[in-house]
């Protein structure tokens with residue numbers, strides 16, 4: 508691929524454009540908000556000049572409800588040889604494209620399983636898709652050249668291609684993305700009118716569970732409106748589990764010993780099923796979850812501290828597999844959790860202590 512156009516220069520479009528530009532592809536940026544395209548261009552994602560002739564691939568990265576019309580318009584204008592969209596739902600937009608009479612041989616639906624709770628070009632990064640699944644939903648009509656262009660985009664973004672049927676994709680993301688978004692929002696919603704004394708105690712648990720509750724409601728209304736049935740099916744099962752969990756907790760308040768025992772069994776069941784589900788979440792690059800160990804380092808809340816910890820770990824040859832930062836409300840310090848290979852823990856701990864870091868067990 509030598510040339511591409513990105514329509515919709517928000518988080519996803521600009522991230523893809525940055526990755527492509529970084530790998531030598533000439534990218535033309537378009538957005539109905541000229542400021543968004545200009546910002547993406549200023550970040551180095553490409554040019555706002557229209558292409559002189561058809562580009563190799565047009566990437567439609569607008570909200571799901573606008574995908575079909577935007578792609579149809581681009582195709583009518585002869586913008587590209589191949590077209591793809593990146594919307595979080597696949598069945599609905601595909602059926603809209605069919606209804607609009609788009610040439611489906613030149614289009615493919617795709618969905619990168621990577622994102623953030625922030626929108627817009629300023630939240631974009633070239634590395635957003637690295638090691639993440641990127642779903643492709645070709646149909647019998649999809650031209651091989653277009654499928655290959657999509658695969659090339661996925662490879663240039665260092666993502667992992669996963670081919671699926673559009674409706675199977677929508678049922679899968681109802682479970683692994685759309686329901687989690689709603690559950691996160693529901694938990695965070697309990698905080699809206701909570702007492703300040705309670706909110707002040709927020710630790711890492713609630714931060715983990717509510718990060719995506721900060722997502723843009725407009726985008727999610729679009730996504731959920733295009734996948735209501737599968738999401739309602741999963742959420743109904745969560746609601747049934749919630750009902751049973753409430754009953755188990757009430758039983759724990761009983762004076763009757765048998766009832767309390769039943770309550771304990773109910774709670775244990777939900778926690779154990781949670782453990783069993785959690786171990787199925789894949790690790791980095793889609794691999795089986797690796798069991799890393801955590802080395803927790805206390806750092807001051809000042810510029811350069813994090814870089815210094817990373818540099819000290821790098822100096823003793825330790826690869827940091829993942830990292831989390833836990834801030835304590837009202838404190839000028841944070842706890843950095845470095846996830847590393849268990850075999851590296853003793854050496855890393857000793858080396859960091861030697862360099863003056865305080866390690867928490």
Ligand SMILES: NC(=O)c1ccc[n+]([C@@H]2O[C@H](COP(=O)([O-])OP(=O)(O)OC[C@H]3O[C@@H](n4cnc5c(N)ncnc54)[C@H](O)[C@@H]3O)[C@@H](O)[C@H]2O)c1
Nearest residue numbers: 515517518519538539543568569571594595622623626627
């Ligand atoms: N945010 C995520 O985590 C995520 C992850 C994977 C896929 N997606 C999908 O990617 C797409 C873009 O999401 P985003 O998070 O980048 O949103 P965003 O709000 O950051 O960006 C969307 C951009 O599209 C522009 N736009 C809207 N309508 C347009 C139109 N008709 N023509 C041209 N530009 C238009 C907006 O001005 C905005 O700049 C959506 O379809 C979404 O479902 C999002």
Ligand SMILES: O=C(O)C(=O)C[C@]1(C(=O)O)C=C[C@@H](O)C=C1
Nearest residue numbers: 595619620621622623624684719
């Ligand atoms: O990590 C996040 O912030 C996301 O919301 C990303 C996420 C997800 O659920 O994994 C959200 C929606 C997208 O369609 C794809 C990815």
